Amino acid sequence: MQPMSTPTQERAGDGPELDGPVLKLEGIEKRFGGLEVLRGIDLDVKRGEVVCVIGPSGSGKSTLLRCINLLEPPEKGKIFLAGRDIFGSRDGGVGKSNGGVDFLRQRVGLVFQQFNLFPHRRALENVAMAPEKVLGQPGEQARSSAAELLDRVGLGDKLDEYPERLSGGQQQRVAIARALAMGPQLMLFDEVTSALDPELVKEVLDVIRELVADGMTMIVVTHEIGFARDVGDRVVFLDKGAIVEQGTPAQVLDGPREDRTKRFLGLVLER
Amino acid sequence: MNEIINQYFDLSLMGERFGEVFHGFLITIELSVVAGILALVWGLALALLRQLPGKGFLPIRFATIAYIDVFRGIPLLLIILLISGSLPYLEFIPRSIRIPEWFGQPDPFWYGVMAITITYGAYMAEVYRAGIEAVPGGQMEAARSLGMSHGQAMRNVIVPQAVRKVIAPLLNDFIALMKDTTLVSVIALNEVALVGRDIQGETFRSSALTLGAIMFLLVTLPLARLVDRLINREQRRFTRGAPRVEAL
Numbered sequence: 288m289q290p291m292s293t294p295t296q297e298r299a300g301d302g303p304e305l306d307g308p309v310l311k312l313e314g315i316e317k318r319f320g321g322l323e324v325l326r327g328i329d330l331d332v333k334r335g336e337v338v339c340v341i342g343p344s345g346s347g348k349s350t351l352l353r354c355i356n357l358l359e360p361p362e363k364g365k366i367f368l369a370g371r372d373i374f375g376s377r378d379g380g381v382g383k384s385n386g387g388v389d390f391l392r393q394r395v396g397l398v399f400q401q402f403n404l405f406p407h408r409r410a411l412e413n414v415a416m417a418p419e420k421v422l423g424q425p426g427e428q429a430r431s432s433a434a435e436l437l438d439r440v441g442l443g444d445k446l447d448e449y450p451e452r453l454s455g456g457q458q459q460r461v462a463i464a465r466a467l468a469m470g471p472q473l474m475l476f477d478e479v480t481s482a483l484d485p486e487l488v489k490e491v492l493d494v495i496r497e498l499v500a501d502g503m504t505m506i507v508v509t510h511e512i513g514f515a516r517d518v519g520d521r522v523v524f525l526d527k528g529a530i531v532e533q534g535t536p537a538q539v540l541d542g543p544r545e546d547r548t549k550r551f552l553g554l555v556l557e558r
Numbered sequence: 559m560n561e562i563i564n565q566y567f568d569l570s571l572m573g574e575r576f577g578e579v580f581h582g583f584l585i586t587i588e589l590s591v592v593a594g595i596l597a598l599v600w601g602l603a604l605a606l607l608r609q610l611p612g613k614g615f616l617p618i619r620f621a622t623i624a625y626i627d628v629f630r631g632i633p634l635l636l637i638i639l640l641i642s643g644s645l646p647y648l649e650f651i652p653r654s655i656r657i658p659e660w661f662g663q664p665d666p667f668w669y670g671v672m673a674i675t676i677t678y679g680a681y682m683a684e685v686y687r688a689g690i691e692a693v694p695g696g697q698m699e700a701a702r703s704l705g706m707s708h709g710q711a712m713r714n715v716i717v718p719q720a721v722r723k724v725i726a727p728l729l730n731d732f733i734a735l736m737k738d739t740t741l742v743s744v745i746a747l748n749e750v751a752l753v754g755r756d757i758q759g760e761t762f763r764s765s766a767l768t769l770g771a772i773m774f775l776l777v778t779l780p781l782a783r784l785v786d787r788l789i790n791r792e793q794r795r796f797t798r799g800a801p802r803v804e805a806l
Contacts, residue, residue: 358699393705403700407718417704420714462700469704 307370309334309473309504310355310395315364317347317354317528324350325361326528332473332506337499339515339536340508342525343551348508349400351525352475355506356397357388368394369472393421396466400478402458404450404465410437411446414465422469429468436464440494456487460494467498474498474505481510512555516540524548568765575757575766582753583773589667589749590736593674597735598728600675601682602717608683609690611708622683629680635741637677642669642745670742678735685727689720726788733778733785750774 308331317325324347332338340348353359355366357373366373373387405413414433418424424432434446440460450458459479466474476495480488492514498505499518509515515522515536522539524532524547532545543549572579607622629637646656646665658668693716701711743752754767 356703358703389705389707392703395703397703399696399700401696403694403696405697405700405715405719407722416714417701417706420710421705465704 308332308367309336309369310506311365311367312355313365313367315351315354315361315366317350317359317361324528325354327364328528328530330523330530332504334504335502336504337518337520338506338523339519339521340506340523340525341510341512341515341551341555342531346525347528348525349477352397352477352506352508355475356395357391358397366391393469394472396469396471396474398459398462398466398474398476398479400481402450402455402462402482404458404461406450409447409449410442410453410461413450413461414468417465418468433464433468436467437461439497440464441490454487455483456490459483459487459491463491463494463498472504474503476505476507476509478508478510510555512540512552524551526551564763566764566768568763571757571761571763571765572769576769578753578757579750579766579769579773582748582750583770585667585747585749586736586739586751586774587777588663589670589674589739589742589747590732593671593678593739594732594735596671596675597678597682597731600679602686604679604683605686605690606712606717608687609712626680626683629677630684632677634673634677634738635744637673638670638741638745641673642666645669664747666742666745666747669745670739670747673742674735674738678731678738681731681734682728685724685731686720688727689722689724690716692723693719723792726785726792729781729785729788733781736778737774 310330310332312328312330315325315328316323328347328351330338340351342348350359354361357366368391371387371390373391375387404410405416408416411430411433414436415426415429418432419426419429434443437443437446440463442457442460442464445453445457445461450461453461463479479495480491483491488511492511495505495507495514496518507515507519517536519536521533522536523530524539524543524545526547532539532543532548539548540552543552604622604626607618608626610618642665645651648656657665659665660668697715697719698711701715702708706714739749740751743749743755746752750770750773751767754764754770757766758764
């Protein structure tokens with residue numbers, strides 16, 4: 288696989304603090320009905336940092352990513368992307384500000400557990416669609432960049448395949464290329480290997496490794512503890528909607544301080 | 559037995575009046591195609607209005623749902639009579655709309671088109687809605703996560719998939735629409751049913767109507783077969799496990 292230089296585009300309006308965190312979360316809260324899913328999450332992600340989020344099922348890991356992407360707008364808290372307050376400065380945080388939503392989504396790539404490729408479009412069109420429709424790239428340019436990205440995730444020979452003709456691992460790699468095509472400043476991976484057959488996990492993780500080597504900033508929600516140890520600059524352990532413990536992989540995975548972290552790792556690593 | 563054949567299957571009568579009946583059937587086809595296309599477009603528009611997100615569009619969603627419920631609940635015949643019997647006399651409307659004679663078709667043709675579009679638009683909106691709701695939620699999420707607006711996601715991702723899912727039921731609605739065009743005969747559009755009735759009144763035989771029915775079958779039976787094949791194809795796709803989802 289070739290080194291992956293991703294087209295991170297600096298667009299007009301990108302934040303003033305280029306040295307500040309790419310993403311800053313302040314007191315993010317989310318509830319579904321009576322259920323508190325996130326109870327005040329604070330998180331800074333620096334440029335080029337790889338943050339791996341682990342935790343038991345139902346701990347709010349996926350919801351956290353979906354809140355960052357505003358697929359689930361948080362009830363409380365602030366989100367800063369590249370120094371810009373996504374909800375605007377009014378009423379101290381959460382408000383409906385569509386400019387902020389577009390600003391954020393066009394700069395944050397999200398890869399789903401279930402791939403969610405567009406089944407009625409070929410691999411190439413899946414990747415080229417958003418740059419063409421959202422960024423207004425000419426079709427030719429969008430398609431040639433898409434072909435390049437697919438080549439880099441090792442699918443240069445599958446450009447004209449429909450998703451249903453691809454394996455899960457191949458579909459997930461198309462999904463990664465699709466998110467990269469928008470030139471994101473931050474990539475969110477939501478248990479991207481959990482729906483894959485075991486023998487297909489490696490090809491997807493290898494693509495993510497390439498991105499890490501390339502300096503992409505990312506938050507990776509994962510059950511692959513070994514992978515988190517390998518690529519993570521920081522590991523965050525989430526339980527019951529709160530960050531219990533965070534630190535380097537060595538700190539959190541090898542010498543956890545909190546009982547809950549120990550119990551979780553005990554259960555996971557036992558396998 | 560002979561009486562039955564004379565009444566319904568008088569071949570010499572069918573042969574003599576074939577030209578008139580066929581001409582009437584062509585009007586039926588024209589009416590079906592024009593109203594069918596308009597109902598397809600109007601139904602999609604209604605379905606999309608019904609899916610507009612957010613609180614701001616609540617009145618539009620409500621109005622759309624009310625429209626769909628009302629016009630699915632009123633007989634098409636009444637709509638035809640309501641339009642043809644009142645539109646010509648609403649003087650505040652320009653004459654070319656009150657008494658439309660576009661593209662060389664007489665005004666009853668266009669009253670029929672209006673009534674059928676209004677009614678079948680409501681039916682088809684429900685079919686489209688089923689299709690839109692059958693597209694997995696992850697599709698909208700994926701589109702939105704890539705920065706597409708609701709409208710862009712609908713246009714590029716949701717509607718193309720939804721329409722594919724509902725081609726068969728839409729065709730079914732089209733068959734029903736085509737048969738219902740005969741109701742426009744009550745406002746003196748010279749389509750196949752009215753031609754047949756006139757001949758029936760003149761000859762005291764129903765064979766011209768039978769001939770019209772046969773013409774209908776020549777179109778509707780192949781369409782019904784096509785619907786079946788489309789449904790089977792869709793089911794085979796599904797059971798072959800086209801959506802390759804390893805775990806749910």
